[in-house]
Amino acid sequence: MQRALARHRVLLASGLAAGAVAAGLTAVAPPPEPRVEVLTAARDLPAGAVLTPEDLVVASVPGALLPAGALSGPAGAVGRLVAGPVRRGETMTDVRLLGAGLLPAGGEASEVAVPVRVAEPAAAALVEAGDRIDVLAAAPEGGPTAAVVASGVRVLSVPALGDDPGEGSLLVVAAGRPAAARLAAAAVSGLLSLVVLPR
Known part of the structure; x- marks a missing residue:
């Protein structure tokens, strides 16, 4: 009886210690990194392709990985041409697209x-x-x-x-x-x- 009680106390102490360690790790873990929505290619696209809604998908990525000029939705991309080949999952940015006047948005003004x-x-x-x-x-x-x-x-x-x-x-x-x-x-x-x- 004494031996069973001692074993029970050891198991209880071990469980409490493990819980305390887990709680401590949770307390010092950094908060989850904020995520943002970006427009990505739904499939591989050849250079010069005219974008349709089916070519695009909105994905959530860590804010730290957001490239400059990233588009957040399809409104600014549908109907435009891609300036070069695009891989599936690649983030769509302003300089990857040709504008209505064919020149890339944000390109050289001259x-x-x-x-x-x-x-x-x-x-x-x-x-x-x-x-x-x-x-x-x-x-x-x-x-x-x-x-x-x-x-x-x-x-x-x-x-x-x-x-x-x-x-x-x-x-x-x-x-x-x-x-x-x-x-x-x-x-x-x-x-x-x-x-x-x-x-």
């Missing part, structure tokens, strides 16, 4: 959207929105040299090819105003080609 018709449709098929390219101009008679008209311009959009491949392929790029003027002049006086730059 940039304008410039249509560029490339002589070779196959070359245009190698690029996608978000790529950086050099645009070169050659004389219509096909001289041995080409001049760089615009360097490192960002591709904003690659519209679908027209019915007549002889007309070349249209790209829309973001360029500063001086480069935009050179591109416009070169488009009139010569054939344009492109070089895709490393990402």
Whole structure:
């Protein structure tokens, strides 16, 4: 009887000690980090995709992980184009989207959207929105040299090819105003080609 009572007291003391330790740990544990709602991609999206409600989902993330320019809801994203490929679960930010005027929201104020018709449709098929390219101009008679008209311009959009491949392929790029003027002049006086730059 005495032995059973002693065993009971030991078990009771152990339980009380464990409870005290747990209570102490709870008291010193930091409060849960506040979470915020952000807009994320519901699936992998290719560059230039026009966003629909089905492409987007709102997720809750720790506030410390919130990137600058993160969107909190679909209202500011639906109908816009993604500037580059987006992975499922990636947070959508203002600079990842192309605005109604094609230029990214929050982009360089000095940039304008410039249509560029490339002589070779196959070359245009190698690029996608978000790529950086050099645009070169050659004389219509096909001289041995080409001049760089615009360097490192960002591709904003690659519209679908027209019915007549002889007309070349249209790209829309973001360029500063001086480069935009050179591109416009070169488009009139010569054939344009492109070089895709490393990402």
